[in-house]
Amino acid sequence: MNTALSDQYPSYPKKIEYGYGLFASDDLPPNTVAYVLLCKKNEKWVWLLTFSNARYANHSCRPNCTLNDNQELVTLTNVQKGEELNFVYNGGSEDDEWDPIWTFKCECKNDNCQGMIDRYRRVDRRGNPVK
Structure with a gap:
C-alpha cells in the first residue's frame, strides 16, 4: 500500500450542511498526496465501495484536489x-457511460457550478471545461 501524508497528517470526516466532508487536519502544499483511496472495482471499473475516510471527499466544480492515475487524492x-x-466527480469523456444513479445536484456554490451532475464532462483537473 502506498504511504500518503494522510498517514502522517490524517484528514477527518466532519458533518456538514448536506452530509459529511473530508477536512485537512494540517496545512498541505500543492502536489501533496492527501489520501490514498482504497477501493474495489468490478470488471467494468465501476466504483463499489471505499474503505477509507477518502470516501467523504465531496465533489466541487472548483476543486482543491484531483485523483491521479494511482487513485490518490x-x-x-x-x-x-x-x-x-x-475533487471533480464527473471529469471524463462525454462518451463515457454515466449511470443515472450517480446523478445529484451540486452544492458547491462556485461561480462555475455545473448545477446537476448528470453526465461526464470534459474538464481539466481543476474543473475548467476542455474543448
Missing part, C-alpha cells in the same frame, strides 16, 4: 488546516 492548491478536500 492529490492537492492542486495550498490547502489550509480545517479546509474541506474536494
